[in-house]
Amino acid sequence: MARILLIDDDLNLLQMVKLMLTRVGHEVDTTSSGEEGLTIAARQRPDMAIIDVMMPGLSGYDVVRKMRQEPRTARIPIIILTARSQPMDKHMALEAGANAFLSKPVTAQELTERVDAVLEAGVDYRVHTGLLTEPASQPVQPGSPDTSPTPEAPAVPSPVPSSPPAETPSDRKPIGVAEAQQRKVTGPLPASLPLITVIGLRGGTGSTTLAVNLAALWAGAGRRVCLADFSAVSGHAQLHLHLTPQQHWGQLLNAGDAPDPRALPRLLTVHQKSGIALLGAPPIPTHSTLSARMVQGVLRELSSTFDQVVVDAPTLDTATRGALLASRAVVVVMTDDPPAVQTTAQFLAGLQSMNIEMGRVRVVLNHVRPAADIPAETIQKALRRPLSAEIPYDTEQTNAIRRGVPLVVSDANRPFSKAVQQLARTIAG
Structure with missing residues (x-):
């Protein structure tokens, strides 16, 4: 997990918070002095x-x-923890440069959820109550030049223009309006689009991590890949890639049930380091979502242009149902705790009731903690089906998110990357 510096002059609280964090796998350094904390942080x-x-x-x-x-x-994410809980206190914390604000007393669940959200979002984002995330008003910059290595700052890209953009690292042909118009597909949705939907049934399963890494793996193999994040509550795919899309699918909400093929390419943002074209989620959470027919229309258009489309589906809503029905493969991501086993079993039954062929479904066990609660063999017996892949816990995943480069790109030989490669082969088979 992560290495966390905890600074608090209340020794009892210091030890309690340290215990909460170490129980979920974090390494914690403590000090009761602000001055000493600065020294430890710099070192x-x-x-x-x-x-x-x-x-x-x-x-x-x-x-x-x-x-x-x-x-x-300068680029260390910071959470302010205080007994003061007035709006002005939160405002002062964020103005000082903190990424999140927590009021004492804090529960273990509140603490770990906020820590995980801030680590995933990175230093250039603020995480609010309810884990809503927004970009900081200004990207965090050091106060003076620094010659020592620091984590790479995320670039703020421009929307993909309608004229041909710069080529991706794999020299794939750019996606533009003209090509989308020439390859427009009409009529019923094909039975087998080059479409994979990755869905996690609750937060913290790592479904976005797998969706991003699968997309990056296929892009690195020379395919033209689009990653569609259909989250209605500030999607995390763009956070993993350190992108801040100016265009997103929220601009289709008032477009009826059919996308304009001329407008769709302009909603995409290219991640230059992987070659992924991202259809991002709205930066501000929305209570609305796209209709199933609109989603299928969007996926039809994307599939006519890209070799592979990966959908990051955070929950089972109308948009996700449209994607599931059109997908060649459905990747269900679960963790190794008892509630996840029960939820996954119920969800698989629900897929059958939607007349989705179970041969298209891949169940993936993703280890998000160092120690497993339930062995894989026990989970397979409970689900009465084999697991398609088991993804190991990897401490380097947090750093990959902070760098904005998927782990399969930065280190293809890590056990995590090898497991994603095996999952991709299973999907293809």
Whole structure:
């Protein structure tokens, strides 16, 4: 997991929060002094800092400001933890440069969910109550030049233009309006589009991680790949890729049930390091979603242009149902805890009731913690079907998200990457 620096002058709370974090696999360094915390942060460069506000000497706000001014610590995500819970306190924390704000007392679930959300979002995003994420008003920049290595800052791309854009690293032919018009497909949805839907049945299963890495793997093999994130609550695919799309599928909400093939290519944003073309989610959560017919129309158009389309489906809503019915393969991502086993069994029964051929379904066990709750063999017996893949827990995954480069791209030989490669072969077979 992550290495976290905890700064709080309340020794009892310091130990309690440390226990909460270590129980879920994080490595925690502690100090009760803001000054010492700055020294530790500059020396160790942790993956995150959690800082109390009310401390003798330097306050938590002072520590945050100094970390943002110091090149060696400027890009460390920070959570402010305080007993003060007024709106002004939250405003001051975010203005100082924190990425999130938590009020004491905090439960283990609240803490771990907020920590996971901030680690996944990265330093250039703020995570609010309800785990809603938004870009920071200004990307975090060091206060002065720094010659030592730091995590790569995410680039802010421009929308893919209608005229031919720059070629991707694999020199694939760019996607433009003219090609989309020439290859327009009409009529009923094909029975077998080059479409894969990856769905997690609840937050924290790692379904977005798998969707992004599958897309990157196929793009690296020379295919033209589109990744569609149909989340209605600030999708995470763009966070994994460090993209901030100016265009997104939310601009289709008032377009009826059929997409304009001339407009669709302009909604895509290319991730230059992998070659993935992303159809991103709206940056502001929306209560609306695309109709099943609109989703199928979008997927029809994308499938006429791309060799492979991967859908990141966060939940079973109208948009996801449209994608599931059109998919050549459905990847159901689950974790190794008892609730996940029960939920997955119920979901598989639901897919059968939707008349989705179970031969198209791949169940994947994704280990999101170092230790497994339930062995894979037990899960297979409970589901009465084999697992298509077992993805190992990998500490490097957090760093891959922070860099904005999928792990299958940055290190194809890690066990995680090897497991994703095997999953891709299983899907193809």
